[in-house]
Amino acid sequence: MRTKTIAIIGTALAALSATGCATDSSTDARGQDAKSGKSATAYPFTLRNCGTDVTYKAAPKKVVTLNQTAAEILIHLGVGDRIVGSGYEVEKTPDAIAEQYERIPVLSAPGAEIKHEKLLEAQPDFVYGSFASMFTKEQSGERKQFHDLGVPTYLTEFDCTYHESVANADFTMLFEEYRRLGKIMGVPEAGEKLAAEQQAVVDKAVGAVEKRDKPLKVMWFYSTYEGTPWAAGPGGLPQHISQLVGVENIFADAKTKWAEVSWDEVAARNPDVIILADLTRGEPNDTAEEKIDLLKKDPLTSRLAAVKGDRFVTIPGSHMDPGYGSASAVPALVDGLNKLG
Secondary structure, eight states: OHHHHHHHHHHHHHHHHHHTTOOOTTBOTTOBBTTTOOBOOOSSEEEEETTEEEEEOSOOSSEEESSHHHHHHHHHTTOGGGEEEEOOOOSOOOHHHHHHHTTSOBOSOTTOOOOHHHHHHTOOSEEEESOGGGSSTTTTOOHHHHHHTTOOEEEOGGGSSTTBOOTTOSHHHHHHHHHHHHHHTTOHHHHHHHHHHHHHHHHHHHHTOOOOSSOOEEEEEEEEETTEEEEEOSSSHHHHHHHHHTOEETTTTSSBSEEEOOHHHHHHHOOSEEEEEEOOSOOTTOSHHHHHHHHHHSTTGGGSHHHHTTOEEEEEGGGGSSSTTHHHHHHHHHHHHHHHO
């Protein structure tokens, strides 16, 4: 009911204004952790994020993550207990962090974004998301709305503008995000450690690539919408991974990092291998199994050599977006390509 909703929002706004100005008593003026004496973040500090200067006055204690992968990153940084709400779940949580993730209150419907009013009820002192489309009036709220309340935000640099190709999108950018989040959360050493661990995963996988005389042509097949396929274009991690392992993304010339293409285009470009995003969010043709069934039944795609020869590599869908699982996409792809020969 409208009257009740307004009352809830008013209370939440007042609480947000207060929490946004809170100080962090766990660190001293030199940025030393009061309990351990280890080097920590010196507050306040300002970061330029997606063209906006954001000041972080203290270590966040009540975080809302707008999507599952954002929450997973914070869990791997060791600060998952500070997440008071998350949303937009699209996959089964990895077993290694399932117990921690299940303690986080879910603020949205399955596969949906958190709405602004629901987010405010959680009274966060920091909001972190991986998609520009979520920081809108229609969804979780604009970043300026939160900043005006004294609540800092962070949006991944991979998606400052929804679906737009990002110059120099690579793992260096992703690992810098880990470092920045570590600094924001007051655990800079955790950010450095996570970045180093993930870099090692990538380096080991790239070292296992079997050399070929001619690069394989690949299609990164993410999803379909009303029968139209969506594939990875330039300016995202799939394109960067393609370059790392020495394959050719057939839609590297698309206008956006995730492009709406056609099956006629796919057939004309005739990929040697199709990389399937395995999604479990429940949309039609989301799982890898459903995608293979679709490709084999379609009169056009069923004639492709990649389809007839079962030349598929399956990767969890979330690993194609920036997140903790992205590094794991590299060994998964390398192993799959090596097995295909």
